[in-house]
Amino acid sequence: MLKHEIAHGLYYLSKQYRKEVDKIMRRLNKKIDKRLNVFLHKAQGYGKHVLKDEKHAWILSETKGEIEKSGVSFKDIYLTRK
Numbered sequence: 001m002l003k004h005e006i007a008h009g010l011y012y013l014s015k016q017y018r019k020e021v022d023k024i025m026r027r028l029n030k031k032i033d034k035r036l037n038v039f040l041h042k043a044q045g046y047g048k049h050v051l052k053d054e055k056h057a058w059i060l061s062e063t064k065g066e067i068e069k070s071g072v073s074f075k076d077i078y079l080t081r082k
Contacts, residue, residue, distance in 0.1 A: 004061035011053050021056050024080060032076050039070035 010017045025033075036055050040046045046054045059067075059081050064074040 001061070004057045007057035007060050008053060011056065022052070025052065025056055028080050029076065032072055035071050039072075043070070 011021060012018070033055075036058070037051050040051055040054055040058065041048060059077050067074050067077065
């Protein structure tokens with residue numbers, strides 16, 4: 001949970017961090033990106049306006065089991081997470 005909140009803080013406080021995260025997230029497979037957006041918005045209740053930041057914090061901090069609840073295989077986001 002702490003890692004998740006630190007990721008949010010860095011995303012909003014550091015332009016360089018946000019730029020790098022956005023660059024990495026653009027390389028995420030489009031189907032995986034859509035699945036995560038739907039899961040975070042509909043199942044987790046996050047507003048569409050925070051999905052980009054929430055998705056990055058979620059990918060960085062959640063366990064394999066939590067990620068796979070979204071319908072996304074852990075291996076599909078491994079390189080993005082790394």
